[in-house]
Structures are given as C-alpha cells and as structure tokens.
Amino acid sequence: MPRPALSAAAAVVLLALLPLGTGGSATGAEDERTTFTVGMSQDVDSLNPFTGIVSSAYEMYQLNYDTLTDYGQADFAAEPSLAESWEVSDDGLTWTYTIRSGVLWSDGEPLTARDVAYTFNRVMKGKYEQTNFGSYVGQIASVEATDDQTVVMRVKAPSPTMLHLFVYILPEHIWRDIDAKDVTDFTNEPGPDGIVGSGPFVVKEHKKGQFIRLERNENYWGEKPAIQNLVFRIFTNEDSLAQALRRGEIDFADDLGSNVFESLEGAEGVTQFPATYSGFDEIAFNVGAALDDGTPIGDGHPALKDQRVRVAISHAIDTEALVERVLGGHGTPGTSVIPPLYQDLHYDPGASAYAFDPAEAARLLDEAGYTEGPDGIRTMPAGGEDAGRKLSFRLLGRASSQTSQQSVQFVAGWLEDIGIEVKPKIVSEDALTEIIGEGTFDMFEWGWVVEPDPDYQLSTFTCANRSYKDGGSVFANLSDSFFCDEEYDALYAQQKEQIDPAERAGTVKEMQRILYEQAPYVVTFYYDNLEAYRSDRFTGFTPQPEPDGSLLFQYGTHSYRSIRPVTAEDRADGKEGTKAADDDATSSGLLTTAAVVGGGLLAGGLVLVALRRRRPEHDVE
C-alpha cells in the first residue's frame, strides 16, 4: 500500500526539480555508447519471471531471456529463437527441438539443451512455477535433453501450441540454488553482472519506481542490436512523461493517455503512433471465489454468483461511451476476451451483443427478483439465503491508471442508475493482486494483454486456475473471476489438442461465446497502445503485426534489435523538420498556462509572506 503514495510524492518532487534527467540520452544519439531511453508509467512488479504479472515485467523477461521459438514480427507466425529447428513425429506425440550451438549465457557459461530441459521440468513439477507458465506445459508428458543440442518433448496428445511455448529459458547453474520454497519470494534483482540470461539485453540495474537499466548482451547469439544501453524510466505522471519526450530526455513514450498523446501533435522531432494493440480492459466479477478444489474463500457478494445479475450489469455499461470519453476514441468497444486484432480467433457476438440499455437491465433484475427497496437500492430476492441483503458492490480500481479510475467512476454511475449501490475504491496493483487472490472483492477494473496463441488467455477462466492453498496460505493463480464451468473446461481441454487451426478457432470462439453468455467479465474496451517517439534520433522501428501494431511491448524483441540512431543519410531524406511550425502554438499555450498558474500561486504566496511579516513578533510561541 505505501507505494502509490510515495511515488506520488516522488512525482511532485520530480516536478519541482524539472531539469533532472537520469537517462543521459539528452546529450544526443551520437554518444559513444548508444542509449535508447523508454518512458513508461508502470514499474516492474518483480524481475522473477515466476512472480511478475504486469506487462512491463514481461518486457524485461523477454529482453533478458529467450524462449524456444518466437512470434514473428509481421504476422505472429512461429519462427526460430533458441531452437533453430524442430521436428514432430508422424503421430504428433514427439517433438524434437534442435538448440543453437555455441550459445553462451551472459556470464560466459554455455547454454545447452540441459538448461531447456531443466526449465521445463521445473515448471512442470513445480507448484508456484505453474502460475505464470503452467498453461504452456499442461499437455507435455516429459521433457528430456538427449544431448547438448537436442530437446525431446513427449506430449499426451497432439498439440497446436508446441511452437508457442512462452517459457523463458533460465540458466540451470543459477536457478538450481533457488528451491521451490525460496522461489516464492526470490526477487531476481540484478547483481553487479546483471541478471544472467541469453536474451539480447541484460538487466543491470533496477531502482524501484525510478528506472531499469539494461545493457546489450555481448554474448548474444543473434545479430547484436545497435542500441548499447537501454533504459526504461518510470514516470508517475503522464504530463511529465510527455514533457520528457518533448525535451528529448527520453526517446520513446509508451502507453500514453489520449489527452497527452494528442497534445504531442506537431511536437518537433516527435512522431505519434497509435498502435492497434492486443490488450483489453474489463470489469471483472467475483462469481464465487473458491480454491482450485472448490473450497469457498473470500467474501464476494452472493448476487454476483447469479449470471442474470451479471448480464443485467453488462446491459448497464455503455462501452461506446467509455471508448469515447475514457480513451478519447483510441480504441474499440469490447465484447469477448480475444481482441479483434486476432481476427481468426475473435468471437463477435453480433446481434446477440448486450446493447447498452438501462431499462432492459432494470427489467432483467426485476424479473430475477432483485426488486428495489424503499431507498431505491435493489435487494436479494425473497426466499433466498440472503433475502433482503442490499445489492451493494465494492468496485476496485487501480491507483496507477487514470483510465481505470475513470472507468470505475463511469461504471459506478451507471450501476446506481439501475438501483445498485457501488462502493468504489482505488488501490495499488500489488494490493489488488492480493485482494483478488483471496477473493475479498465484488468487482474490479483491470485488463489483460492477450497473446497470439489463445491458450493462456482462455486458461484464466478454468476451474484449475483458481487460487490454491500451499502450507496454510492462499496463493493467487491466474483466475481472477473464479469462473468455473464444466463445459468450458472440456472445451479448453479440447482446443489444446486440435491441430487444425480452423477447427481450433471454432472451439476457441465457442469458449468465448460461453464466457460472453456467462459474463464473468464485462470486457469494456480494446485500447490502442498510444506510443510516440523521437523520430529525429531513432529509426528502424518494426510494428508487430504489420502495418500498425505496437512498436515496443511486442511478442518478442523485434524492434529493440532493429532500432538504430538516425544517420545523416536518413536526415537527407527530409522526413523530419517539417512539423516545427505547429509546435509553437502548443508550447505557447503551455507556457501561458504555466505562467498563469505560476503567477497565481506566486501572488498568493506573496500575500502570505507579507502577512507573515506584518505579524507581531511576540504573538505566537
């Protein structure tokens, strides 16, 4: 809990000392060592890949570690990474991966097939290790290194996901010392040599709430990136993030808010890039918190166990208004949990979508027996277990996200309109993770970034991925709605074995249909990733997927490996320098604001000082 407060205070301090800059890139791209500085608003929650869940943490993992295969840059097709080739037996049950030879860890130790086997076996046999990676290995029966270059995996049944195993390969010589118990609170913070990995960069330094600094991995097996230093600076305020980009303290700004993004229009040397993204935000319900064995936990409101209530709420939320007002139009209204970016897999409810209709929502609630009490708040139906209990829901939003807080405010307003009381509360993401795991919530606002392979996202709704108990304490698993449905689980198992993409897509869509109908989530919107970068300094960004996907925070490290400083030749092409005229208007507006605000405060301050000086010396203290 102390984090948001302290970081907010830090933001104020930062603002007070504006010309600060830790990035060092401000001195220009022609430094001896090329430094590329990314500004982002979310700190890494943990550098331990078994623990972290936020997207910025995953960005560090994939920069620092490799996976067997990668998602291609243009279209997410599987391509070689640590495994340079693979073969599958005719019965589809045995997969043989050939690991690149001569690969070294960043500390100089050789990386062999044994490290791969170690990592997979650790995940498969672990409990805590299953949380983040369990969905990738469920179908695997055994993993074995037959020699230094060969890994053989046997699967229980033919599987479509064997080229999308997003398990970060860890160095056995480091991780074997961290046993199953230690791993739960292992932070994996970098030592003097950084975090040992095989990815293109090595995390060298992490100052919580301030920055993460990576250096190019000189032992990297692939083509070495042009960037030598890669810094992620954390901003607690978007205005300061945008200002840092304008001033050139950072080279790239990720995940901007729509107002700030639009204010960068015409800024000199800055290119805006509203990327189509694979993320969505949702309002999630506690549909009956329980452990994976079915033991109820938490204190969720009983009304939310009723699908009819959740559907009624779906009708009461105006997703189009959210896109317009909260995202400034940079997104699309949400429906199912696989975003339309993955058009082959996305389920579109079409005519059966829950249209925004408060009257219909009220009718559904009336019909289900949740009638309004004398104070205008609906109560549980008579005759039930909790008869007469008010429909009063706790709704949690995230302190670090303005989008989240705004969404919460809107949803609270709409629910009040249909006679449901809402108690909104804003908490830090860390606190929210804990609250969700324990099931002590009714509703919350958060989001997911969805992988090209749908398996992981779909696994977050299986019975087995509800929280679990280990040695007396409850641990959160992937499920945050505690949704549990037999039919859904059966389909989940089925899609895991469907090799034919079209057939599998059918199953995946059917699963989304069930989710849409059962409504453990109201998917509010698919947001665009609003990015902006210093195009006068760096070029070579590669969107994933082509042509307008994300430039950074992709599946894989494509852009980081292709970004390069702008050369004189690029400048001669004359792409830059045409946008300066418009910038003056914006910045003069800014200056006026700053001057007026500053002037007002100064005047107030002067009056206070004057008063203070007039004060008789002996009157107080």
Next chain:
Amino acid sequence: MSVDQERDAPVLSARQVTRARRRASAGRSWRAFRSQRTGLAGLAVLGVFVLLAVFAPLLFSPDELKVTEALGGVLDPPSARFPLGTDESGRSVLALVVWGTRVSLVVGVAATVISMVIGTLVGIASGHFGGMAGGALERLTDWFLVIPFLPLAIALATVLGSSLLNVIVVIGVTSWPGTARLVRAQTLSVEARPYLERARVLGGGHWHQMTRHVLPNVMPLVLANTTLTVAIAILSETTLSFLGLGDPFRVSWGSMLDNAFASGAISSGAWWYLLPPGLCVVAIVLAFTLVGRALENVLDPRARER
C-alpha cells in the same frame, strides 16, 4: 459586592451580570474587528464561499457531478454553456469548483475542531500539571512538532486508506501541537495569577481550576488560532487529495487538481481545469488568514498592546 451600594442600577442576578458583561465585551470585540479592513474583506470572501457551499445544490444539481450524465466534450475550453470549460470526463468545471467548496470547508472546519480539542486539552493539562505528567505532555507536543507534517500525514493516510473521514482525522491529529504550545504558554501565565492561588487555597480541584479559570482565559486565543488552523487544514486537504490520498470519488479542489494533473490537462493546455480550483484554494486560505489575524489582534491582549 453588595447590591445596596449601586442603588441606581436595577437589581441583577449574577448570571445576568455575566451575560451583560459578555455582551458588552462581544460588542467591543466586534467594533475592534470592524475597524480592521483586511479582516472585513476576509470575512466577506469567506461569506461568499460559505454561501456557495450551502447553496451548491441549488446552483448545480448533483447530477452534474456524475460522469455518466456529463454532456460536454473532453477538456472543452470555456464557452457560454460551460463558463469554466469541462474536465476530462466532460463535466462542467464550474459545477465541480462550486461543489468542491463543500469538501474544503467541511474538512477544514472538522479537522480544525479535532486539532483544537486535542491541542487545548494537551496544552492546558501540560501547563496545569507540572512535574512528570506535564513534562511528558510537553515532550509529546515537541515530538509531534518536529515530525515533518507531510510525510507523517502521507504515511497515516496510506495506512488508514483514502476516505473523507480519514483525511479529516489525519489532518486533525497531525496539526494540533502548535495550538498546544500556545495554550500551554497562556495557561502558565494564567496559573501564576493571584486569583488562581485563591481558588487553590479555597480547595478548588484540578478540574475546577482548569475548566472554570484557565479555560475561559485561553479561549480567546484558541478562537483566534482556530481561524488560522482552518486555512492550514484546507491547504493540507488539497495537498493530500492532490497526492491521491483523499477520497477520489468526492469532488474537492485537491482531487480536481489531482485529476487535472493525471489526465494530462497540463500538456493539453487546459488552464480552465487547473486555475479555478487553485485560485479558490488561494482565496479561501487568504480569507481565513486575514480573519484570523484580525481576530488575533482583537482577542489577544498582547497583540493589542503594540
């Protein structure tokens, strides 16, 4: 003290005498206050804010605060329809500012009451009881006085969670030591006066001495100090809300500034969202300070001797 000696005057009971004396003294104070133009100006500004707070629901319906009912665009500049423009959700900034007055005043006054009660209790007790108990209370005051206010308030607000009540409590329990100091000094001077010695000799207990003799004598000081503390409490509320430690769903000037800051109003050049709450804070703090100063001049005999 026999009535016979004042034959011309009507016969009055002791209570009536006291009341008449108080009325006369209040009249004197008011005349003294009226002679200070800055104090009157402060009082006028304060009056406007109080009226705004009281009649806010008549000026703007509470629906105008609901984001779901908002009709304006995102960060629209001032127009005939929205004289102070709109916020990031399309609500009228003018309506928010007017409603924000309520929270600022409520927090300011309520926190001050807490702070005054604690400060007066501790101050009188530490002045009255010498020795260990008094010393301990004085050390406690000193201790609270040296803790930097903002970090303590932030830590407390974080632990207690964000709600209006908690903000009041946090400000209340962190801003009392100044008052306690002041009250203690006055208590010591009152205690040295002969009539207290007389009360003691006649067998007046601690409670009697403190409530009947010391308290009435320190009250004017406390009152003057109160008006000054309100100003500080309002500023603190704004600060805490701006840092995101207030109740994010209740409109106050601090939370408006917080939202403006978080939603990119600065980059967007939306001065109409930042200035009004900021200027209101300045105005109300100034008004309270002016009134407080004037009151102090009237009520504090030492300040008047100048």
